[in-house]
Amino acid sequence: FFFSGQSGSSFHVFDQGQFSKEVLPKYFKHNNMASFVRQLNMYGFRKVVHIEQGGLVKPEKDDTEFQHPFFLRGQEQLLENIKRKVTSVSGLKGEEVRVRQDSVARLLADMQAMRGKQDSLDSRLLAMK
16 A cells, blocks of 8 residues: 555555455455455545545546545554544433433333233133133
């Protein structure tokens, strides 16, 4: 891979086949380009789509470009800012957590009511037999 332009704000993978066979196995437990791209996405990297490609037409060359605001040529101190994205309850707003807790409580109450009705029906059916 190579950094692009003078700013070095993105990097290119020019030959995905060669990259998969030679580079990925050295640094990862696989040689699957799709898995590598999925990992990049988890860490906030984004594929660069050029206007002339329009995002809809597959490029003629086997050239894929990625960028991340903290992955810049010569700026190693920024690398510590690249973190895996996590989705957790702590990321939710307090109101969202309360709404979800209320929904869960309501569902549990409904389930208990249904269980009580089922027990009542079972008793009545047994008495009728």
